[in-house]
Structures are given as structure tokens and as C-alpha cells.
Amino acid sequence: MKCEVCGNDYDKAFAVEMAGQRHTFDSFECAIHALAPTCGHCGCHIVGHGVEQNGSIYCCVHCASQAGAHGLKDRNDTSGKAPPAGRKKTGVSKQKADALVREASEESFPASDPPAWSGGREA
Numbered sequence: 001m002k003c004e005v006c007g008n009d010y011d012k013a014f015a016v017e018m019a020g021q022r023h024t025f026d027s028f029e030c031a032i033h034a035l036a037p038t039c040g041h042c043g044c045h046i047v048g049h050g051v052e053q054n055g056s057i058y059c060c061v062h063c064a065s066q067a068g069a070h071g072l073k074d075r076n077d078t079s080g081k082a083p084p085a086g087r088k089k090t091g092v093s094k095q096k097a098d099a100l101v102r103e104a105s106e107e108s109f110p111a112s113d114p115p116a117w118s119g120g121r122e123a
């Protein structure tokens with residue numbers, strides 16, 4: 001099956017049905033580029049739940065507040081309560097977690113294979 005984003009003809013491609021339409025992809029990366037909503041503030045693809053207000057969707061409460069949305073809470077905000085059943089506290093501070101995410105992001109972007117819509121050019 002051929003990926004509708006990059007055009008790769010891949011024997012392990014998969015189909016996703018969304019809003020009554022069937023899409024074929026060779027990777028989750030291509031599926032995210034094609035189907036995931038983008039944050040109304042920073043423009044990143046929202047792979048998780050995100051937050052919504054007045055028809056706009058944001059990747060997190062910080063971006064929502066920067067765009068003028070108020071009164072939203074991240075879905076994982078437990079305000080000091082114990083984590084929900086099945087979830088463990090990691091013992092990692094928010095600052096350490098942010099540093100780990102930043103480091104991983106710097107090491108993994110730009111992706112080695114640009115999406116087909118970029119034409120192989122750097123933005």
C-alpha cells in the first residue's frame with residue numbers, strides 16, 4: 001500500500017479511518033502530519049489530548065493562555081493529588097522533565113526524512 005503523505009510503497013503500511021474517510025500511511029509520523037490538529041498558538045501537531053476553548057485547540061494550557069484562553073487546566077493536572085489509578089509519580093521534577101524533553105527534541109529534529117510536502121527543502 002502506498003502512503004498518501006510521502007508516497008512510499010510499503011508492505012507494512014496501515015489504514016486509518018477518520019470522519020468517514022480512509023487514509024493510508026507508512027508511518028505514524030506521516031499519519032500525524034496528515035491528521036493531527038495543530039496548536040492554535042505554537043503550530044505544533046497535537047498528538048495527545050490538547051485543550052480546547054471556543055473552537056480553538058491548543059497543545060497545552062500554556063499555549064492556550066498565551067493565545068488569550070483562560071480557565072483551562074491540563075488534563076493531567078492533579079493539583080497535588082495522588083496520580084490516578086494505574087499512574088505512578090515519576091519522581092522527576094518538572095524542570096528536569098522539561099530539560100529531558102528539550103534535549104530529546106534537539107537530538108531528533110529535524111527528522112532525517114522530511115515529509116513529502118516539504119519537497120526535501122529545509123524550512
